[in-house]
Amino acid sequence: MIIIIKNINLKLISEKDHKFLYELLKEREPSTNISHKKMPTFNQHVNFVLSKPYSKWYIILQGINKVGSIYLSKQNEIGIFLKKGSHHAGIGTTALKLVMKKNPKKGYLANINPKNKKSVEFFKKNNFKILQYTYELKSD
Helix, strand or coil, rough: CCCCCCCCCEECCCCHHHHHHHHHCCCCCHHHCCCCCCCCCCCHHHHHHCCCCEEEEEEEEEECCCEEEEEECCCEEEEEEEEECCCCCHHHHHHHHHHHHCCCCCCCEEEEECCCHHHHHHHHHHCCCCCCCCCCCCCC
């Protein structure tokens, strides 16, 4: 059963959100992350945000409280991260449905580290299907 929470809204990020997004990034487990292994400095993070890396990037609001962020990449990949204490409350599912409603596409992707069991289960629960595991060999 998928729960939709009514007081969840999405707000496009602004300069006022840089600190919140950085604090949110600090909460991520490096072992389950695929986008970076090392925590950037605040200035590096701000430069990344200002580079507009995604087609849409939102703050997830529960009422007036910032509880996470969700983005849609230029390749229709969805990334979502919720603050600690905001998991298992239907917030992520509601935000996912909202981002897809605001940005209708023929399909969406979610690139997840297979070690990130919580994200794997979240996207499975929301009817995403596994496509592939990708492996890499780097030369020294």
